[in-house]
Amino acid sequence: MRRLIYSMTVSLDGFIAGPDGAIDWSMPDEELFRFHTQQVRETGVQLCGRRLYETMLYWETVQETSPPDEYVEFAQIWKALPKVVFSTTLGSVVGNARLAREGVGAEVARLKEQPGKDIAVGGAGLARACMQLGLIDEWRLFVSPVLLGGGTPYVPPLDATVNLELVGTQTFGARVVYLRYRPVSNDL
Numbered sequence: 001m002r003r004l005i006y007s008m009t010v011s012l013d014g015f016i017a018g019p020d021g022a023i024d025w026s027m028p029d030e031e032l033f034r035f036h037t038q039q040v041r042e043t044g045v046q047l048c049g050r051r052l053y054e055t056m057l058y059w060e061t062v063q064e065t066s067p068p069d070e071y072v073e074f075a076q077i078w079k080a081l082p083k084v085v086f087s088t089t090l091g092s093v094v095g096n097a098r099l100a101r102e103g104v105g106a107e108v109a110r111l112k113e114q115p116g117k118d119i120a121v122g123g124a125g126l127a128r129a130c131m132q133l134g135l136i137d138e139w140r141l142f143v144s145p146v147l148l149g150g151g152t153p154y155v156p157p158l159d160a161t162v163n164l165e166l167v168g169t170q171t172f173g174a175r176v177v178y179l180r181y182r183p184v185s186n187d188l
Helices: 030-041 051-057 059-064 069-080 105-111 124-132
Strands: 004-011 016-017 043-049 082-086 097-099 118-122 138-144 162-171 176-181
Touching: 004 124, 030 043, 030 069, 043 051, 043 105, 043 124, 051 059, 051 082, 051 097, 059 069, 082 105, 105 118, 105 124
Parallel strands: 004 118, 004 138, 043 082, 043 118, 082 097
Antiparallel strands: 004 016, 138 176, 162 176
16 A cells, blocks of 8 residues: 655754745755655655645746756656645646545545555645644655744644654755654554
């Protein structure tokens, strides 16, 4: 069965965007960009909320601007990746994307049962809905050495404790620490 993975860059104080919505502090260096490219290559489906979908539209046309080779590689992988967009305001989407017609729980359950690579979810609002439904199978944090003092939290307020186990770490040259966690069964 496919897993649902929530992966984002996060500040040391737990935010994925600053108080003004800025994410410029999270721009990856070359090493980290290569790592992100490999992770997208290993993904079978990307779930997006409206904001993430609109942000990532950049990659649909970046090749028209003579970007660096690593951007071209990422764009090709991203464009080929199937995307499911959850939005109540968008009337249509472009590229290899479709608007979700079912609720988050039903859509994720259906996707998990299909064969293929794991499913990724990004963006705070959609990830929050997945967390509240207990759908996330792995959390991947790229902890950046910056304190934002406020903004959009990586983890929203939860109704119950979620116990996790650390299953992997990696440190990058840009002082970013990658952490992977999976839920621990509460039936011990």
